[in-house]
Amino acid sequence: MHYPYQLKSFEAYQAAYEKSVQDPETFWAEIAEHFLWKKKWDKVLEWNFKEPRVKWFQGGKLNITENCLDRHQAALGDQPALIWEPNDPEAGHRILTYGELLFKVMQFANVLRNNGVKKGDRVCIYMGMIPELAIAILACARIGAIHSVIFAGFSAQSIADRIQDAQASMVITSDGAYRGNKIIPLKAVVDDAMVGCPSVKNIIVYTHTRLPVSMIKGRDLWWEDEIRKVEKQGNPFLQAEEMDAEDLLFILYTSGSTGKPKGVVHTCAGYMVWANYSFVNVFQYQPGQVHFCTADAGWITGHSYIIYGPLSAGATTLMFEGIPTYPDAGRFWEIIQKFGVDILYTAPTAIRSLMGFGEGPVHGKKMDSLKVLGTVGEPINSEAWHWYDQHIGKHQCPIVDTWWQTETGGVMISNLAGVTPSKPTYATYPLPGVQPLLVDEHGREIEGNGVSGNLCIRFPWPGMLRTTYGDHERCRQAYFSTYADLYFTGDGCLRDEEGMYRITGRVDDVLNVSGHRIGTAEVENAINMHSGVVESAVVGYPHDIKGQGIYAFVIFNGFHENESLTRQDVLQTVTRVIGAIAKPDKIQFVAGLPKTRSGKIMRRILRKIAEGETTNLGDTSTLLDPGVVEAIMEGRIS
Ligand code: PRX
Numbered sequence: 021m022h023y024p025y026q027l028k029s030f031e032a033y034q035a036a037y038e039k040s041v042q043d044p045e046t047f048w049a050e051i052a053e054h055f056l057w058k059k060k061w062d063k064v065l066e067w068n069f070k071e072p073r074v075k076w077f078q079g080g081k082l083n084i085t086e087n088c089l090d091r092h093q094a095a096l097g098d099q100p101a102l103i104w105e106p107n108d109p110e111a112g113h114r115i116l117t118y119g120e121l122l123f124k125v126m127q128f129a130n131v132l133r134n135n136g137v138k139k140g141d142r143v144c145i146y147m148g149m150i151p152e153l154a155i156a157i158l159a160c161a162r163i164g165a166i167h168s169v170i171f172a173g174f175s176a177q178s179i180a181d182r183i184q185d186a187q188a189s190m191v192i193t194s195d196g197a198y199r200g201n202k203i204i205p206l207k208a209v210v211d212d213a214m215v216g217c218p219s220v221k222n223i224i225v226y227t228h229t230r231l232p233v234s235m236i237k238g239r240d241l242w243w244e245d246e247i248r249k250v251e252k253q254g255n256p257f258l259q260a261e262e263m264d265a266e267d268l269l270f271i272l273y274t275s276g277s278t279g280k281p282k283g284v285v286h287t288c289a290g291y292m293v294w295a296n297y298s299f300v301n302v303f304q305y306q307p308g309q310v311h312f313c314t315a316d317a318g319w320i321t322g323h324s325y326i327i328y329g330p331l332s333a334g335a336t337t338l339m340f341e342g343i344p345t346y347p348d349a350g351r352f353w354e355i356i357q358k359f360g361v362d363i364l365y366t367a368p369t370a371i372r373s374l375m376g377f378g379e380g381p382v383h384g385k386k387m388d389s390l391k392v393l394g395t396v397g398e399p400i401n402s403e404a405w406h407w408y409d410q411h412i413g414k415h416q417c418p419i420v421d422t423w424w425q426t427e428t429g430g431v432m433i434s435n436l437a438g439v440t441p442s443k444p445t446y447a448t449y450p451l452p453g454v455q456p457l458l459v460d461e462h463g464r465e466i467e468g469n470g471v472s473g474n475l476c477i478r479f480p481w482p483g484m485l486r487t488t489y490g491d492h493e494r495c496r497q498a499y500f501s502t503y504a505d506l507y508f509t510g511d512g513c514l515r516d517e518e519g520m521y522r523i524t525g526r527v528d529d530v531l532n533v534s535g536h537r538i539g540t541a542e543v544e545n546a547i548n549m550h551s552g553v554v555e556s557a558v559v560g561y562p563h564d565i566k567g568q569g570i571y572a573f574v575i576f577n578g579f580h581e582n583e584s585l586t587r588q589d590v591l592q593t594v595t596r597v598i599g600a601i602a603k604p605d606k607i608q609f610v611a612g613l614p615k616t617r618s619g620k621i622m623r624r625i626l627r628k629i630a631e632g633e634t635t636n637l638g639d640t641s642t643l644l645d646p647g648v649v650e651a652i653m654e655g656r657i658s
Contacts, residue, residue: 109351145167161270179209319536320429
């Protein structure tokens, strides 16, 4: 495959950017021409940010899997589409060619159809990082079912919440998942979730770890049995469902500053164009290269840059089941050597954690296949950036620092590898089609360079979210109501003298722990579920490896046999309600929380205490009881 829209020089980028702002409709129509449509669109764009209403390529008909699989068959049918490296390095990797992947997707799409799944139905996928996860996702897309992937670290309660919100009729899982030296009993977790999920008619279970599972007659089905039935039926060819450009492709739940996670909705055509365009341009992918994105497909990064972006570009995508430190901290470098990886895309947290092991694990690994490095998910600190550049890229590989969000579908601000300038810790310039601006707290635009403010976007791009599932008003409230006629990202940002952007972190009550998004309100709700807890307040604090750690201030009323045991109980409660990723790093038991006279918790003060600030806590005069603050400071956990 070649990519006529791949920008190959800074001048080409500038010209494309200019055109994307002056004449966005022509710009995107020309790019969309390079995809496979069952019917071309009637109208490129219709939008307003008030409702909000955004429609790209209206009237167009397509199926994203024809773009990811069918159209590559002639030229790439026997080329590797997906390389899979298992958790256990001895277990043997798998390679699926474009031909094999299409065949398996069609087979499993038949399984879904045989079990009554139709276009528009919601299917929840709760699996580890195995090829069948990609197959399940693509099979849903093939028949027009809306997939909702749930990261395999979430608890039964979190699964139940998501299933209920989406009213999913089917769950796809496996017996268990390997993660380092642990086996996670996925099916058992799903079983626990089922108590409150009457919408689910079937659970399909793939055999992976051979962990014993309970299988309920009439509800639970083995993946392998269902495939055998399809084999008996004969040719599994399955015509891809004709989808409207704006039909729903998937829902992905993500945390906000209030309430339960919301189901971010992406639609078929715009998302496809955006995932592909950003993949081809940011990483400067060249045919034949191996792209290794280390994210989990349970997050947006995996959706866009393990599956839809690379496959729509006919690329070879590498999927890794395990963790960077198993069996040792050289695992990533081992994989790069083994498969001759060209592009490595990972998170600052992983880099910082591997940095901690020194250069030893890198030594002796042949990594000269690497051409491009990338980071995503959180701000990268200068030390980690330089370590990545020196020890992994050997100063030969451009590093793309890609800023984006679940809601944006694909990369928004990033340098284009080797094509546009890079600057350590800066995401640099917006991609064509992205019109960022900075505003002050009143929503006034901050113009010029060398300034900072809240990051907003003023014009739609094809990959933006369309709604939050089942609650459009929540979408409007969360993203389009803070500042009139602008999409608000929730991030703080600075723009340097050259107009380059640097994301400084969330300005709302959303934490970013190891690149995972968690709402403080969500963690507080989970802590408050513990029977002995009266009230809690959660804030983030700088953490050397995770970027941000979670600090919880908890008023406990129950019987304190021993503080450390109580702490364990609270942690266990959070694990049960959300999942281990939301466990606080520090829990301080307090007698009271700093509140204003109207009863609002003053998180600003708690944040400062958690950060270790001892003197300058700002204005405390509006506090109901200033004495509380001193007591909290005395008990601070360092
Ligand atoms: O705060 C920003 C941070 O991650 C948030 C989005 O999280 P999520 O929806 O889970 O998506 C993560 C993967 C795209 C953003 O609001 N973030 C993401 N990328 C960067 C970043 N912060 C700084 N630099 C980045 N490159």
